[in-house]
Amino acid sequence: MSYLDRLTANQWIAIAAASSALMLAGAFVFQALGYAPCEMCLWQRWPHAAAVLIGGVALGLRQKVLAWLGALAAATTSAIGFFHSGVERKLWDGPSSCTGGGVADLSVDDLLAQINDAPLIRCDEIPWEMFGVTMANLNAVGSLGLAVIWVVAATRKG
Template sequence: MTTQAVHSGSGKVLQALLLALAMAAVVGTALGFEHIGGYIPCALCLEQRTPYYLGVPVMIVAAIAAALKAPSLVTRALFVAGGGLMIYGAGLGVYHSGVEWGWWEGPADCAGAAGLTTDAGSLLSDLNAKKPPACNEAALRVLGLSFAGWNVIASVVLAAACLRFAFAGRAR
Protein backbone atom coordinates (compact mmCIF):
# COMPACT_ATOMS: atom_id res chain seq x y z
CA MET A 1 0.00 0.00 0.00
CA THR A 2 1.38 3.43 -0.89
CA THR A 3 1.79 6.34 1.49
CA GLN A 4 -0.73 8.28 -0.59
CA ALA A 5 -3.33 5.52 -0.18
CA VAL A 6 -2.82 5.47 3.61
CA HIS A 7 -3.00 9.28 3.76
CA SER A 8 -6.12 9.26 1.59
CA GLY A 9 -7.87 6.78 3.92
CA SER A 10 -6.99 8.75 7.05
CA GLY A 11 -7.91 11.94 5.19
CA LYS A 12 -11.41 10.59 4.54
CA VAL A 13 -11.76 9.70 8.22
CA LEU A 14 -10.82 13.24 9.22
CA GLN A 15 -13.07 14.78 6.56
CA ALA A 16 -16.06 12.71 7.69
CA LEU A 17 -15.44 13.51 11.35
CA LEU A 18 -15.11 17.23 10.60
CA LEU A 19 -18.39 17.15 8.68
CA ALA A 20 -20.10 15.26 11.54
CA LEU A 21 -18.77 17.85 13.98
CA ALA A 22 -19.86 20.76 11.76
CA MET A 23 -23.36 19.30 11.32
CA ALA A 24 -23.62 18.71 15.07
CA ALA A 25 -22.47 22.30 15.71
CA VAL A 26 -25.16 23.71 13.41
CA VAL A 27 -28.01 21.74 14.99
CA GLY A 28 -26.48 22.29 18.43
CA THR A 29 -26.58 26.03 17.83
CA ALA A 30 -30.27 25.78 16.95
CA LEU A 31 -30.88 23.77 20.12
CA GLY A 32 -28.91 26.35 22.11
CA PHE A 33 -31.03 29.20 20.77
CA GLU A 34 -34.08 27.17 21.78
CA HIS A 35 -33.09 25.92 25.23
CA ILE A 36 -30.74 28.69 26.37
CA GLY A 37 -31.98 31.66 24.34
CA GLY A 38 -35.67 30.85 24.72
CA TYR A 39 -36.49 30.95 20.99
CA ILE A 40 -39.35 28.51 20.53
CA PRO A 41 -39.06 26.85 17.09
CA CYS A 42 -41.96 26.70 14.69
CA ALA A 43 -42.92 23.53 12.83
CA LEU A 44 -40.69 24.38 9.83
CA CYS A 45 -37.74 25.15 12.13
CA LEU A 46 -38.07 21.72 13.69
CA GLU A 47 -38.29 20.08 10.26
CA GLN A 48 -35.05 21.78 9.16
CA ARG A 49 -33.18 19.95 11.93
CA THR A 50 -33.94 16.50 10.51
CA PRO A 51 -31.21 16.52 7.82
CA TYR A 52 -28.67 17.28 10.56
CA TYR A 53 -30.02 14.60 12.88
CA LEU A 54 -29.57 12.12 10.02
CA GLY A 55 -26.39 13.65 8.60
CA VAL A 56 -24.30 13.37 11.76
CA PRO A 57 -24.64 9.57 12.01
CA VAL A 58 -24.14 9.20 8.25
CA MET A 59 -20.83 11.07 8.52
CA ILE A 60 -19.81 8.98 11.54
CA VAL A 61 -20.52 5.82 9.54
CA ALA A 62 -18.46 7.32 6.67
CA ALA A 63 -15.57 7.85 9.09
CA ILE A 64 -15.87 4.28 10.35
CA ALA A 65 -16.03 2.95 6.78
CA ALA A 66 -12.90 4.90 5.84
CA ALA A 67 -11.08 3.81 9.01
CA LEU A 68 -11.94 0.16 8.35
CA LYS A 69 -10.76 0.57 4.74
CA ALA A 70 -14.16 -0.27 3.25
CA PRO A 71 -14.32 -0.01 -0.53
CA SER A 72 -13.96 3.59 -1.65
CA LEU A 73 -17.42 3.43 -3.21
CA VAL A 74 -18.99 2.91 0.24
CA THR A 75 -17.31 5.96 1.76
CA ARG A 76 -18.04 8.07 -1.30
CA ALA A 77 -21.71 7.00 -1.26
CA LEU A 78 -21.97 8.03 2.38
CA PHE A 79 -20.47 11.45 1.57
CA VAL A 80 -22.97 11.79 -1.29
CA ALA A 81 -25.80 10.82 1.08
CA GLY A 82 -24.62 13.50 3.52
CA GLY A 83 -24.49 16.00 0.68
CA GLY A 84 -28.00 15.03 -0.39
CA LEU A 85 -29.30 15.53 3.14
CA MET A 86 -27.73 18.97 3.28
CA ILE A 87 -29.19 19.90 -0.14
CA TYR A 88 -32.60 18.82 1.18
CA GLY A 89 -31.96 20.94 4.29
CA ALA A 90 -31.08 23.92 2.12
CA GLY A 91 -34.33 23.44 0.22
CA LEU A 92 -36.27 23.40 3.49
CA GLY A 93 -34.49 26.59 4.54
CA VAL A 94 -35.29 28.32 1.24
CA TYR A 95 -38.93 27.28 1.58
CA HIS A 96 -39.10 28.55 5.17
CA SER A 97 -37.34 31.80 4.28
CA GLY A 98 -39.84 32.35 1.48
CA VAL A 99 -42.69 31.82 3.92
CA GLU A 100 -41.11 34.36 6.31
CA TRP A 101 -40.69 36.95 3.56
CA GLY A 102 -44.26 36.36 2.34
CA TRP A 103 -43.17 35.06 -1.07
CA TRP A 104 -45.45 32.02 -0.73
CA GLU A 105 -47.82 30.47 1.78
CA GLY A 106 -46.59 28.14 4.49
CA PRO A 107 -48.23 24.91 5.59
CA ALA A 108 -51.70 25.10 7.15
CA ASP A 109 -50.36 23.84 10.48
CA CYS A 110 -47.72 26.56 10.53
CA ALA A 111 -47.92 27.16 14.28
CA GLY A 112 -46.89 23.96 16.06
CA ALA A 113 -47.19 23.01 19.68
CA ALA A 114 -43.52 23.40 20.54
CA GLY A 115 -42.88 24.11 24.18
CA LEU A 116 -46.27 22.90 25.42
CA THR A 117 -46.49 20.14 27.99
CA THR A 118 -48.74 17.13 27.74
CA ASP A 119 -49.45 17.14 31.48
CA ALA A 120 -53.22 17.48 31.75
CA GLY A 121 -52.99 19.48 34.98
CA SER A 122 -50.87 22.26 33.47
CA LEU A 123 -52.03 22.09 29.87
CA LEU A 124 -54.53 24.95 30.15
CA SER A 125 -52.06 27.24 31.90
CA ASP A 126 -49.37 26.35 29.33
CA LEU A 127 -51.76 27.19 26.50
CA ASN A 128 -52.28 30.61 28.03
CA ALA A 129 -48.59 31.19 28.79
CA LYS A 130 -46.83 29.89 25.69
CA LYS A 131 -47.64 30.82 22.14
CA PRO A 132 -45.83 28.74 19.52
CA PRO A 133 -44.49 31.00 16.79
CA ALA A 134 -45.99 31.10 13.34
CA CYS A 135 -43.74 29.93 10.51
CA ASN A 136 -44.15 33.24 8.68
CA GLU A 137 -42.61 35.31 11.50
CA ALA A 138 -38.82 35.29 11.85
CA ALA A 139 -37.94 35.04 15.54
CA LEU A 140 -34.65 36.87 14.99
CA ARG A 141 -32.74 38.36 12.08
CA VAL A 142 -28.96 38.65 12.12
CA LEU A 143 -27.41 40.62 9.26
CA GLY A 144 -30.81 40.50 7.56
CA LEU A 145 -31.14 36.71 7.67
CA SER A 146 -33.43 34.65 9.86
CA PHE A 147 -32.49 31.30 11.35
CA ALA A 148 -33.90 29.70 8.19
CA GLY A 149 -31.71 31.92 6.00
CA TRP A 150 -28.60 31.04 7.99
CA ASN A 151 -29.57 27.39 7.71
CA VAL A 152 -29.54 27.73 3.91
CA ILE A 153 -25.98 29.04 4.02
CA ALA A 154 -24.80 26.34 6.45
CA SER A 155 -26.53 23.59 4.46
CA VAL A 156 -25.06 24.73 1.13
CA VAL A 157 -21.54 24.94 2.58
CA LEU A 158 -21.86 21.49 4.17
CA ALA A 159 -23.38 20.01 0.99
CA ALA A 160 -20.52 21.41 -1.08
CA ALA A 161 -17.97 19.97 1.36
CA CYS A 162 -19.66 16.55 1.37
CA LEU A 163 -19.76 16.40 -2.41
CA ARG A 164 -16.22 17.72 -2.79
CA PHE A 165 -14.93 15.07 -0.41
CA ALA A 166 -16.99 12.40 -2.19
CA PHE A 167 -15.46 13.16 -5.56
CA ALA A 168 -12.00 14.42 -4.61
CA GLY A 169 -9.28 12.40 -6.31
CA ARG A 170 -11.68 10.68 -8.75
CA ALA A 171 -9.84 12.04 -11.80
CA ARG A 172 -6.51 10.48 -10.82
Protein backbone atom coordinates in the same frame (compact mmCIF):
# COMPACT_ATOMS: atom_id res chain seq x y z
CA MET B 1 -0.32 22.48 -2.64
CA SER B 2 -2.65 24.20 -0.20
CA TYR B 3 -3.71 22.90 3.19
CA LEU B 4 -7.17 22.04 1.86
CA ASP B 5 -5.66 19.92 -0.91
CA ARG B 6 -3.96 17.78 1.72
CA LEU B 7 -7.18 16.86 3.54
CA THR B 8 -8.35 13.29 3.07
CA ALA B 9 -11.91 12.22 2.29
CA ASN B 10 -12.32 11.12 5.92
CA GLN B 11 -11.17 14.52 7.16
CA TRP B 12 -13.71 16.25 4.90
CA ILE B 13 -16.41 13.89 6.16
CA ALA B 14 -15.45 14.68 9.75
CA ILE B 15 -15.59 18.43 9.05
CA ALA B 16 -19.02 18.15 7.42
CA ALA B 17 -20.51 15.93 10.13
CA ALA B 18 -19.05 18.08 12.91
CA SER B 19 -20.45 21.19 11.23
CA SER B 20 -23.94 19.67 11.16
CA ALA B 21 -23.53 18.78 14.84
CA LEU B 22 -22.55 22.39 15.58
CA MET B 23 -25.53 23.71 13.64
CA LEU B 24 -27.82 21.43 15.64
CA ALA B 25 -26.17 22.57 18.86
CA GLY B 26 -26.71 26.19 17.82
CA ALA B 27 -30.40 25.50 17.24
CA PHE B 28 -30.71 23.97 20.70
CA VAL B 29 -28.89 26.93 22.25
CA PHE B 30 -31.35 29.34 20.62
CA GLN B 31 -34.18 27.16 21.90
CA ALA B 32 -32.72 27.23 25.43
CA LEU B 33 -32.56 31.02 25.17
CA GLY B 34 -36.32 31.11 24.62
CA TYR B 35 -36.59 31.02 20.82
CA ALA B 36 -39.02 28.14 20.43
CA PRO B 37 -38.75 26.40 17.05
CA CYS B 38 -41.61 26.37 14.60
CA GLU B 39 -42.58 23.26 12.67
CA MET B 40 -40.32 24.08 9.72
CA CYS B 41 -37.42 24.78 12.06
CA LEU B 42 -37.82 21.26 13.40
CA TRP B 43 -37.92 19.87 9.85
CA GLN B 44 -34.53 21.48 9.22
CA ARG B 45 -32.99 19.67 12.20
CA TRP B 46 -33.66 16.12 11.03
CA PRO B 47 -31.34 16.16 7.99
CA HIS B 48 -28.56 17.58 10.18
CA ALA B 49 -29.05 14.71 12.62
CA ALA B 50 -28.95 12.30 9.68
CA ALA B 51 -25.74 13.92 8.40
CA VAL B 52 -24.07 13.47 11.79
CA LEU B 53 -25.10 9.81 11.82
CA ILE B 54 -24.00 9.30 8.21
CA GLY B 55 -20.65 10.90 8.99
CA GLY B 56 -20.12 8.61 11.97
CA VAL B 57 -20.98 5.51 9.96
CA ALA B 58 -18.86 6.63 6.99
CA LEU B 59 -15.86 7.23 9.25
CA GLY B 60 -16.38 4.01 11.20
CA LEU B 61 -16.68 1.87 8.08
CA ARG B 62 -14.23 3.98 6.06
CA GLN B 63 -16.78 4.19 3.26
CA LYS B 64 -16.46 7.56 1.59
CA VAL B 65 -19.29 6.62 -0.81
CA LEU B 66 -21.64 7.38 2.10
CA ALA B 67 -20.60 11.02 1.72
CA TRP B 68 -23.13 11.21 -1.12
CA LEU B 69 -25.87 10.55 1.46
CA GLY B 70 -24.37 13.29 3.63
CA ALA B 71 -24.54 15.64 0.66
CA LEU B 72 -28.18 14.70 0.14
CA ALA B 73 -28.97 15.36 3.81
CA ALA B 74 -27.24 18.76 3.72
CA ALA B 75 -28.94 19.70 0.46
CA THR B 76 -32.30 18.67 1.92
CA THR B 77 -31.98 20.89 4.98
CA SER B 78 -30.69 23.70 2.78
CA ALA B 79 -33.75 23.41 0.53
CA ILE B 80 -36.06 23.44 3.54
CA GLY B 81 -34.17 26.47 4.84
CA PHE B 82 -34.58 28.35 1.56
CA PHE B 83 -38.28 27.48 1.48
CA HIS B 84 -38.66 28.59 5.11
CA SER B 85 -36.82 31.83 4.30
CA GLY B 86 -39.37 32.57 1.59
CA VAL B 87 -42.23 31.83 3.98
CA GLU B 88 -40.72 34.19 6.56
CA ARG B 89 -40.42 36.95 3.94
CA LYS B 90 -44.00 36.31 2.74
CA LEU B 91 -42.74 35.43 -0.75
CA TRP B 92 -44.97 32.33 -0.74
CA ASP B 93 -47.29 30.52 1.60
CA GLY B 94 -46.00 27.94 4.00
CA PRO B 95 -47.81 24.84 5.17
CA SER B 96 -51.22 25.60 6.66
CA SER B 97 -50.21 23.76 9.84
CA CYS B 98 -47.54 26.37 10.48
CA THR B 99 -48.82 29.67 9.08
CA GLY B 100 -51.89 31.84 9.28
CA GLY B 101 -54.69 31.20 6.85
CA GLY B 102 -57.19 33.50 5.19
CA VAL B 103 -60.40 34.38 6.99
CA ALA B 104 -62.46 36.06 4.29
CA ASP B 105 -64.84 33.19 3.52
CA LEU B 106 -64.98 31.53 6.93
CA SER B 107 -68.03 31.16 9.11
CA VAL B 108 -67.80 32.21 12.74
CA ASP B 109 -67.46 28.57 13.81
CA ASP B 110 -64.72 27.91 11.22
CA LEU B 111 -62.91 31.08 12.26
CA LEU B 112 -63.03 30.06 15.92
CA ALA B 113 -61.77 26.58 15.01
CA GLN B 114 -58.90 28.13 13.02
CA ILE B 115 -57.95 30.34 15.96
CA ASN B 116 -58.02 27.40 18.36
CA ASP B 117 -55.96 25.22 16.00
CA ALA B 118 -53.41 27.93 15.20
CA PRO B 119 -49.83 27.02 16.04
CA LEU B 120 -48.26 28.92 18.91
CA ILE B 121 -45.04 29.35 16.96
CA ARG B 122 -45.68 30.36 13.38
CA CYS B 123 -43.35 29.61 10.49
CA ASP B 124 -44.17 32.89 8.74
CA GLU B 125 -42.90 35.06 11.60
CA ILE B 126 -39.24 35.83 12.21
CA PRO B 127 -38.34 35.23 15.86
CA TRP B 128 -34.69 36.35 15.53
CA GLU B 129 -32.62 38.18 12.96
CA MET B 130 -29.36 40.07 12.80
CA PHE B 131 -28.68 42.53 9.99
CA GLY B 132 -31.70 41.10 8.16
CA VAL B 133 -30.39 37.52 8.32
CA THR B 134 -32.62 34.95 10.02
CA MET B 135 -31.90 31.52 11.42
CA ALA B 136 -33.57 29.95 8.38
CA ASN B 137 -31.32 32.05 6.12
CA LEU B 138 -28.22 30.90 8.03
CA ASN B 139 -29.27 27.27 7.73
CA ALA B 140 -30.10 27.59 4.03
CA VAL B 141 -26.74 29.06 3.05
CA GLY B 142 -24.62 27.19 5.61
CA SER B 143 -26.12 23.84 4.68
CA LEU B 144 -25.57 24.52 1.00
CA GLY B 145 -21.90 24.98 1.87
CA LEU B 146 -21.97 21.72 3.80
CA ALA B 147 -23.44 19.93 0.78
CA VAL B 148 -20.42 21.13 -1.21
CA ILE B 149 -18.07 19.83 1.51
CA TRP B 150 -19.80 16.44 1.41
CA VAL B 151 -19.40 16.32 -2.39
CA VAL B 152 -15.71 17.16 -2.04
CA ALA B 153 -15.40 14.27 0.42
CA ALA B 154 -17.22 11.89 -1.92
CA THR B 155 -15.08 12.79 -4.91
CA ARG B 156 -11.73 13.02 -3.08
CA LYS B 157 -9.08 10.59 -4.30
CA GLY B 158 -7.62 8.29 -1.71
